[in-house]
Amino acid sequence: NAGVMQNPRHLVRRRGQEARLRCSPMKGHSHVYWYRQLPEEGLKFMVYLQKENIIDESGMPKERFSAEFPKEGPSILRIQQVVRGDSAAYFCASSPGATGEGTEAFFGQGTRLTVV
Amino acid sequence: GEDVEQSLFLSVREGDSSVINCTYTDSSSTYLYWYKQEPGAGLQLLTYIFSNMDMKQDQRLTVLLNKKDKHLSLRIADTQTGDSAIYFCAENLSGYSTLTFGKGTMLLVSP
Numbered sequence: 001n002a003g004v005m006q007n008p009r010h011l012v013r014r015r016g017q018e019a020r021l022r023c024s025p026m027k028g029h030s031h032v033y034w035y036r037q038l039p040e041e042g043l044k045f046m047v048y049l050q051k052e053n054i055i056d057e058s059g060m061p062k063e064r065f066s067a068e069f070p071k072e073g074p075s076i077l078r079i080q081q082v083v084r085g086d087s088a089a090y091f092c093a094s095s096p097g098a099t100g101e102g103t104e105a106f107f108g109q110g111t112r113l114t115v116v
Numbered sequence: 117g118e119d120v121e122q123s124l125f126l127s128v129r130e131g132d133s134s135v136i137n138c139t140y141t142d143s144s145s146t147y148l149y150w151y152k153q154e155p156g157a158g159l160q161l162l163t164y165i166f167s168n169m170d171m172k173q174d175q176r177l178t179v180l181l182n183k184k185d186k187h188l189s190l191r192i193a194d195t196q197t198g199d200s201a202i203y204f205c206a207e208n209l210s211g212y213s214t215l216t217f218g219k220g221t222m223l224l225v226s227p
Contacts (some may be wrong), residue, residue: 004158031213033213033214033215035215036143037216038207040219041213041219042120042204042217042218042219042220043159043215043217044217045214047214048214055213056212056213056214059214064206070127082214091159098213104161104164105161105215106161107151107158107159107160108155108158108159109156110158112185
């Protein structure tokens with residue numbers, strides 16, 4: 001059973017371009033979470049999705065950022081018109097149930113986005 | 117201010133015990149977690165404790181929870197160089213499925 005797979009591991013974009021980050025959860029996991037880690041910071045929650053539904057997007061910037069978790073395929077975090085401040089490590093986690101019940105969330109290795 | 121706070125750095129010698137501390141502000145936390153992050157890697161869950169517990173032990177790891185003071189600690193016995201990493205404390209609030217992380221404590225273990 002492969003772990004949470006994120007790709008690409010590293011992504012370089014010029015200011016104004018779009019960034020697409022992919023996350024394939026562990027087999028059997030239907031809950032996906034995206035977190036952002038700025039340099040020398042802890043992880044900040046962005047969005048929580050279940051299949052085809054956004055459950056909580058309270059941590060997502062209101063503009064330029066969107067996320068989806070379609071019925072088939074990976075979850076996608078999309079950043080339009082990237083700016084230098086978007087440079088960060090983006091982590092995806094998945095769990096079989098809601099983590100509020102002590103269910104472990106497994107993290108991927110992250111995508112490190114650099115905006116030049 | 118931050119909801120979860122940790123000291124930023126800890127240096128110990130191999131074989132000593134390490135104690136990493138964390139304070140949180142929300143009394144409705146239900147679960148508190150310790151994650152380990154090695155350079156360039158994702159987060160690995162080390163252990164977690166339910167808020168109605170005072171202590172949890174798992175091999176070399178001991179977690180102590182003082183709910184009155186909202187203080188959580190992780191003790192690593194017989195620390196090894198392979199324990200060098202960043203350790204994150206995280207809380208899970210009642211009714212929420214997301215985690216709030218501290219900024220992490222960098223543990224450096226010297227031979």
